Amino acid sequence: MEGVTIKLKKQPKIIGSYAIVGPKEGQGNFGTYFDYVMKNDFFGEDTFEKAERKMMENAIVGVIQKAKLQTSDIDLLISGDLLNQIISSSYAARAFKIPFLGVYGACSTMAESIAVASILVDAGFCKNVVCCTGSHFSTAERQYRFPLELGNQRPPTSQWTVTGAGSSVISLEGEGPKVTEITFGRVIDWGINDVNNMGGAMAPAARDTMLRHFKNTKTKPEDYDLILTGDLGKLGSEILIDLMEDEGIKLGTNYGDCGQMYFKRKQQTLCGASGAGCCATVFNSYIMKKLKEQQYKKILFMPTGALLSTTSTQQGDTIPCTCHAIVIEA
């Protein structure tokens, strides 16, 4: 097994978290935990792209306020999204006088940005770092799939991209759950080329990171109060349980997947939620609340990301995926 698990000595804290979502997400299972639910998908803008941007701006402003800081206290903004050339993040960063580092890990971007931020804070290079990730159903749909009004049927394995943005502030000072360990993911491709089956494509990446993390830290699934993957969805999380069983590791009731849990059944999202905003909003609302209340003492947060583009899809390429894991202790 290659790759190390980074153990943070000073254990930076997540001193603030904020989640903003669209109306459909607000009606989902985590609806009451979000900081702000938008009234419609346009958010007062004339295009969906601008709405996504504004959503991320709001998430950044909101989290700085919640952490009781000023914009001038923030040393770095680490952010990413799903649109080409991560425009939502860069354009949102334009509104702030904060140095900006754009990252891309598709739906795993939240863990990736928290990981990078924690390392920078732990090493003492930065004092307060804001991490932000978001996605928008309508912009993602239009970039990756079909027009919204097209009368086609969604395949049973498809997932619903979350409209929402989540953000966190990482710092050594203040109160909050601690980031203790980080395992960066390798890029894994097990030959799935069906873009409507992201869960199946991403499950092997989650398996790889999970196996490496357990081996490096000499832990077992029982050592965590919660093992949380990002957007494997209903099918993908079942596949991951099977794959881990083949390796002799039993994932029990402490395993969950944000995508699978996100929407109610009557909302007809088939295999569940997906998108960079999926785990970002769940993590920065529900999970952070439970960590602060000490209901969860130690969690393994490991969102997966499918690193494809429309060009690679059209050329028939298979889907490479990754998964970054971070351990957070209350």
Next chain:
Amino acid sequence: MDDKQRNEAYNQYVKAKIPKTRAWPSLFNSFWVGGVICLIGQAINDLLKLAFPMLSQQTNWTLTLIILIFIASFLTGIGVYDQIGKFAGGGSIVPITGFSNSITSPSIEFKSEGIIYGICVKMFTIAGPVIVFGVASSMVVGFIYWIISLF
């Protein structure tokens, strides 16, 4: 086991695991919705014949198609046609109304990129292949027809 074998085995495993669409209910819905759309077309045609007896059959058909295309386009614009499509699948895609929907929906979607680069460029992203194959196959059929007519 090398990577290729593992990938093949994994693909087979995932294929078996994928939830299946129930074929008969889907086919039934497609059948009756598609039938209703055709019935509406026939009704429009018959009503036109009654209202304007002086029109030729050819003009009558053309007018019927225009009306059907307009209705589908309108329903797409107010966000109803995608709901019908979700329910009926092929039943609402195959008739000419589905073709209308496939042109209107990207036009609405890409309005934000402007008239030239948005609407005009993206209008045929879905219907384009249908038009290309339609024209190409009619050329082939026309050519065969011409050869036969020589004898």
